[in-house]
Amino acid sequence: EVQLAESGGGSVQPGRSLRLSCAASGFAFDDYAMHWVRQSPGKGLEWVAGISWNSVKIVYADSVKGRFTISRDNAKNSLYMEMTSLRPEDTALYYCTKDNIAVPGTGTWFDWGQGTLVTVSS
């Protein structure tokens, strides 16, 4: 059974940084691409960033490009996201998601963790 456990969320002031982590288990982590998807309170889903199994292909949503960095450590079965220059509009529940293919593309669909909440407010 796929298990994804996010951590690292919290409350921060605008302009500060935060690092999210995701511990994966129940599947061969290094066989699959991984992503972060967020959901603002009471709102819909927004894809944020994705990374291929070998970290060669990395893509970001325009809303976070240049501020967020996705990475993975296959030896530790872990996914990360470094978030800098945080804005109030980044406030959301951040989900770690497992892709169903090795390189993100047309066939990408997601298995989801439970999420970690990030609140950006002064």
Next chain:
Amino acid sequence: FMLTQPLSVSESPGKTVIISCAGGGGNLATTFVHWYRQRPGRAPTAVIFDYNRRPSGVPDRFSGSIDSSSNSASLTIFGLKTEDEADYFCQSYDSVKHHWVFGGGTRLTVL
């Protein structure tokens, strides 16, 4: 590239409901459509992938389809149960920007 869903639908237990997902600015026939259910306070889970395939454990009451002529996809739920009450999201791929896109979500009420 946008995916447009109705805000809400409602139907009675035992009936059938169809939730639509219209693709604007992209060709859904080439980018796959997937569907997720999100119960209140819970993470989304996939109910349909690759237009019409069901993940393990999803009952065959759930069915997906695509209409290339209208560039839209649909999720059909047969024999509605109260436990089907949830938000449903469609998802596809923007092949120009290499991004993944979700519809705004449809709240299903079973009453």
